[in-house]
Amino acid sequence: MAKVIVNAVVNGEPVEFFCEPRQSLLEVIRDVLLLTGTKEGCNDGNCGACNVILDGVLVDSCCVLGVEAQGKTVETIEGLAGTDGDLHPLQRTFLDLTGLQCGICTPGFIVSAKALLESNPNPSEHEIRLGLSGNLCRCTGYDKIVLAVQEAGKMLTEAKR
Amino acid sequence: MIDFDYAVPTSLSEAVSLMGSNGGSARMLAGGTDLLIMMRAGRRLAKLVVDAKSVPELNELSLTDSGLNLGAATSCKRIWDDEPVVQAYPALNDSASIIGSVQIQGRASVGGNLCNAAPSADCTPTLIVHSGVCTIAGPNGTRQVPVEEFCTGPGTNVLQPGELLVNIKLPSAPTNSGAHYLRFTPRNEMDIAVAGSAAFVQLDESKQNFASARISLAAVAPTPLFAKAAGDLLVGKPVNEESIQQAAEAAKAVAKPITDMRGTVDQRIHLVGVLTARALRKAVERAREA
Numbered sequence: 484m485a486k487v488i489v490n491a492v493v494n495g496e497p498v499e500f501f502c503e504p505r506q507s508l509l510e511v512i513r514d515v516l517l518l519t520g521t522k523e524g525c526n527d528g529n530c531g532a533c534n535v536i537l538d539g540v541l542v543d544s545c546c547v548l549g550v551e552a553q554g555k556t557v558e559t560i561e562g563l564a565g566t567d568g569d570l571h572p573l574q575r576t577f578l579d580l581t582g583l584q585c586g587i588c589t590p591g592f593i594v595s596a597k598a599l600l601e602s603n604p605n606p607s608e609h610e611i612r613l614g615l616s617g618n619l620c621r622c623t624g625y626d627k628i629v630l631a632v633q634e635a636g637k638m639l640t641e642a643k644r
Numbered sequence: 645m646i647d648f649d650y651a652v653p654t655s656l657s658e659a660v661s662l663m664g665s666n667g668g669s670a671r672m673l674a675g676g677t678d679l680l681i682m683m684r685a686g687r688r689l690a691k692l693v694v695d696a697k698s699v700p701e702l703n704e705l706s707l708t709d710s711g712l713n714l715g716a717a718t719s720c721k722r723i724w725d726d727e728p729v730v731q732a733y734p735a736l737n738d739s740a741s742i743i744g745s746v747q748i749q750g751r752a753s754v755g756g757n758l759c760n761a762a763p764s765a766d767c768t769p770t771l772i773v774h775s776g777v778c779t780i781a782g783p784n785g786t787r788q789v790p791v792e793e794f795c796t797g798p799g800t801n802v803l804q805p806g807e808l809l810v811n812i813k814l815p816s817a818p819t820n821s822g823a824h825y826l827r828f829t830p831r832n833e834m835d836i837a838v839a840g841s842a843a844f845v846q847l848d849e850s851k852q853n854f855a856s857a858r859i860s861l862a863a864v865a866p867t868p869l870f871a872k873a874a875g876d877l878l879v880g881k882p883v884n885e886e887s888i889q890q891a892a893e894a895a896k897a898v899a900k901p902i903t904d905m906r907g908t909v910d911q912r913i914h915l916v917g918v919l920t921a922r923a924l925r926k927a928v929e930r931a932r933e934a
């Protein structure tokens with residue numbers, strides 16, 4: 484099938500790319516835009532490893548078509564650190580509190596947690612577990628992820644003061 | 645995924661003509677949380693995928709004097725983000741906030757949930773108890789179908805080739821009414837209903853008797869099931885545990901579940917009784933608060 488030209492804003496940069504209608508946004512991000520931080524776990528909406536923020540809405544990019552990004556903004560894990568390389572508070576706390584082991588789920592968790600903290604800056608443990616229930620981790624047992632998100636929430640709230 | 649073309653109509657008439665093209669092998673894409681996964685697995689085929697999200701009528705979410713206009717492509721997230729809608733139709737919020745995860749709810753639409761016609765669909769029983777009516781558009785114009793008549797079997801519905809679902813209209817909730825949907829799943833989140841039950845009740849002025857009631861069940865029949873007799877028997881009855889148990893028994897009597905990996909016939913029938921009683925109690929509570 485003929486490739487289609489898509490214009491989107493990815494991590495703040497306007498980009499133009501070619502893709503086939505059947506390619507998922509996940510495939511486009513990884514294979515066309517070469518942003519390989521976003522991971523494929525299940526490819527069917529269950530694990531959250533592929534999470535990105537599409538026009539402000541947290542989505543599983545494996546369940547979105549690349550062509551649907553036309554005219555939209557996409558935020559991936561690569562967009563979280565500052566231009567000077569400063570890590571986002573979530574990236575810091577995941578490192579400092581060991582919220583990861585093998586790391587395959589981590590970009591998805593961090594993007595998902597970013598969306599959670601934007602709508603609820605000071606979530607309880609229950610709210611974090613519920614909010615992140617679309618993200619699966621086979622290694623950590625989740626406790627340290629929850630702590631990292633709670634800590635990052637505090638850092639973000641203090642930074643705003 | 646097998647190749648297909650993709651189109652983004654910006655008007656209803658354009659969407660209808662696209663759906664009628666390609667010899668009926670066009671499919672509508674709302675959130676894609678059923679469609680894209682099924683297409684990838686080869687369980688659905690389409691030569692043309694028609695995106696519903698730029699057609700204004702399909703994306704309307706508006707409360708009017710006559711009720712709720714729910715565009716078919718409206719996502720679950722838009723529902724739980726809309727405080728007036730949540731206030732007016734809390735049972736719709738019950739359904740919209742348990743489908744999959746936050747990520748899934750950002751995309752999954754109520755219309756997609758209905759069109760996909762899974763017996764376990766979590767929005768459909770709520771639409772049924774709220775007496776929802778579907779507006780369908782196609783090459784021969786538009787027609788209306790009550791939600792309880794929309795699904796015809798697992799994965800099938802009344803849409804003819806070339807037709808699409810435009811919206812679901814819910815009448816405004818009458819005074820002294822309340823509704824609730826709940827389901828049973830082994831896991832708290834990210835699971836599909838073993839059984840589910842929605843109840844709508846309207847109480848009389850004293851709020852001590854049922855004036856009307858509607859009950860609908862998920863995952864216990866080939867389609868989401870309208871348990872009409874179970875609701876009807878409550879009319880005129882006092883609001884008490886005895887009446888609620890009678891309705892729950894009547895709901896059990898119409899459930900026709902199967903045994904599969906999620907549950908057995910016996911477990912599902914038992915669940916219908918428990919869930920229907922709970923749905924009714926909560927609906928009464930909401931009606932009394934209203």
Ligand SMILES: Cc1cc2nc3c(=O)[nH]c(=O)nc-3n(C[C@H](O)[C@H](O)[C@H](O)COP(=O)(O)OP(=O)(O)OC[C@H]3O[C@@H](n4cnc5c(N)ncnc54)[C@H](O)[C@@H]3O)c2cc1C
Pocket residue numbers: 527528529671672673674675676677678679680681696702716717742743744745748751752753754755756757758759760764765766767803807808809810834835836837
């Ligand atoms: C991880 C995961 C968890 C899930 N959990 C749940 C759950 O807990 N409960 C539940 O009920 N479902 C669940 N689902 C299924 C799915 O998310 C829902 O059924 C959802 O509401 C479908 O909406 P959609 O907008 O994504 O539909 P789509 O996938 O876009 O469409 C679904 C079907 O309807 C057709 N269609 C869509 N809109 C129209 C229209 N306007 N006119 C005609 N045809 C149309 C499509 O062609 C397709 O066949 C889950 C799915 C995933 C991937």
Ligand code: FES
Pocket residue numbers: 522523524525526527528529530531532533534543544545546
């Ligand atoms: S890869 Fe998308 S949810 Fe698992």
Ligand code: FES
Pocket residue numbers: 583584585586587588589619620621622623
């Ligand atoms: S760290 Fe390995 S899956 Fe989460």
